[in-house]
Amino acid sequence: MIEVDELTKRYGPTTAVKGLTFTVRPGRVTGFLGPNGAGKSTTLRLMLGLHTPTGGTVTVDGRPFRDRPRGLRHVGALLDAAEVHPGRSAAAHLAALARSNRIPRSRVTEVIEEVGLAAAARRRIGAYSLGMRQRLGIAGALLGDPPVLLFDEPLNGLDPEGVRWVRGLFGELAAQGRTVLVSSHLMSEMEHTADDLVVIGRGELIAAESLSAFAARGGGGGVTVRTDEGERLAALLTADGATVRAEGGLLTVTGTDAGRVAELALDHRILLGELTTRTASLEDAFMRLTADRVEYTAGENR
Template sequence: MIEVKQLTKRYGGTTAVKDLTFTVDPGQVTGFLGPNGSGKSTTLRMILGLHEPTSGTVTVEGRPFRSRPRGLRHVGSLLDAQEVHGGRSAVAHLSALARSNRIPRRRVDEVLERVGLAEVAGRRIGGFSLGMKQRLGIAAALLGDAPVLLFDEPLNGLDPEGVKWVRDLFRGLAAEGRTVFVSSHLMSEMEHTADQLIVIGRGELIAAESLEEFSARGTRQSVMVGTPDTEILRDLLAAEGAAVRADGRLLTVTGLSAARVGEIALVHRVPLHHLSTRSGSLEEAFMELTADSVQYLAGEPR
């Protein structure tokens, strides 16, 4: 378990994190979301004791992480897959981590096998692709068989097969009762992976709730309508105040219920081949609820 209480971090006159309070529970994958510059990386670094909070507290399994003499046995983390010595081999890199944390040498071979790098274990890391470095970073996080795992943008550089593998890995780790905390900007993957969400903006908490709750409260439902008379129905629905987007013979309608769309079509004798309601996506909810917290907008002066 990770417990963050009234956590604040200031750099001079800039407040990166402000009065954050949340809990990350074991047994589930918790996604950590926020726009660029929202304070996610700063928060992760404070959890790991790399940055000292200005005020507030953060504990992992009931204690500050800095108090753990063999950290990898308690928390496994991947913050930046590029922060490795390119001249070392993968096996040398992990062996050094194992020795410094008193982890059995056999774990090095086990995690290299698990992440799919066993065949390149002796190669220098400098020749690895970004995806291979991500796998190596995940291997390092798994090395100590820790109950708490933190990952910052773990999917960067991975191909579709690698993304699916990571998704299954995180779910498997959570099913073992571990605390899995994942920061990512890929909403589609969080939608397939996360059970709970922590969402921040400009360093402040926006939401701490289930994926379903967050997606539902931040979006409007839309109605999908299939008809051969798209132009006629589109004009009728627009006259009722609906927003309508056409894609061939399929209309996406917001602002009216499915029942009302069906009534309008019936009255005007417009045939329907399809009528269904679609809930909003995580990405739509995120964009809507963090709109006021976006720090860097494309095309705007700074």
């Protein structure tokens, strides 16, 4: 579990993180979202003790990460896939990490095979593609078999097969009871991957809740109905507590579900030509709730 309490980080006059408070729970994949410049990377570095907070605290399983003498056994992290020596091989890089954290050498072979780099384990990292470096970074995070894992933009450079593999990996890790925090700007992937979301903007907390609850804020959910008796059905739905908007021959209904719409139509012998449930959009909710927290906006004259 990761617990963040009133976490603040200032760099001179600039406040990168301001009073963040949230909890990342085990057994779930938590997406960490925010516009560019929101403070996501700074927050991850504060979690790992790479930066010192100006105020507040962040603990991993009840202790600051800096208090862990063999860190990789407690927290695995991928922050930047490029931060490796290009002249080393993947096997040598991971072996060095294993030695410094008293992790058995056999574990190096296991994680190399798990991330699909067995055939390239002896090649120099400088010759790796970005996708291969991402796989190596994930191997490093998994090396100590830790209960807590942090990933910053882990899907960059991965091909479709790699994206599907990573998506499944995160789900497996959470199913094992681990705490998994994934920072990403890819809304579509978060919809497929995350159970919960923490969303920040300009260093401040916007939301910390389930993905479904956050997506519902976008206003994109509801039911679409087509019928020749739209006015009559709209009156029945409104009396039942729903909100109805008529556009042409369609009714857009919120505040109820498709089952209740069908039930009312059947009870009053109203023939339906179409009844469709519309899914709330994570992207719509994100854009709506972070609109005033975006540091750089395309198309604006400043």
